Amino acid sequence: MRIHTVLTIVGLSALLAAPAGAQEIKKAADATHHVLKKTGKAVKQDAKKVGSATHNKLTKAGNATKTTLGNATGIHKIGGDVGKAAQGVSHTSKRLSRKAKHGVKHDASSAHNALTKAGKDAKATVKNP
Numbered sequence: 001m002r003i004h005t006v007l008t009i010v011g012l013s014a015l016l017a018a019p020a021g022a023q024e025i026k027k028a029a030d031a032t033h034h035v036l037k038k039t040g041k042a043v044k045q046d047a048k049k050v051g052s053a054t055h056n057k058l059t060k061a062g063n064a065t066k067t068t069l070g071n072a073t074g075i076h077k078i079g080g081d082v083g084k085a086a087q088g089v090s091h092t093s094k095r096l097s098r099k100a101k102h103g104v105k106h107d108a109s110s111a112h113n114a115l116t117k118a119g120k121d122a123k124a125t126v127k128n129p
Contacts, residue, residue, distance in 0.1 A: 070076035 067076075
């Protein structure tokens with residue numbers, strides 16, 4: 001951030017110190033813009049590197065923790081018949097939930113359509129008795 005502030009001050013100083021010609025002002029503004037853009041990209045790249053390194057360390061620590069717990073309990077991964085049963089339960093509950101959601105939305109849509117039709121009919125009756 002300090003670099004960004006310093007470059008902004010330098011750029012603005014160059015703008016104010018430049019001759020008053022329109023072309024000169026535009027050139028100074030363009031130069032300032034390019035310097036700030038380059039600095040911003042460098043800062044962003046450094047932040048990404050730090051974030052990536054942090055993510056990798058946390059992932060490695062998490063995996064090590066899971067391995068340690070798996071070694072302590074003897075359970076590393078749920079698979080086989082237990083995994084298949086869990087997947088079956090999950091899929092069944094999702095399917096039932098989707099059907100229930102569809103039913104609710106269908107009923108709401110039907111009610112909305114009926115009320116809209118009734119409202120339009122009432123409006124037409126009031127306008128044309």
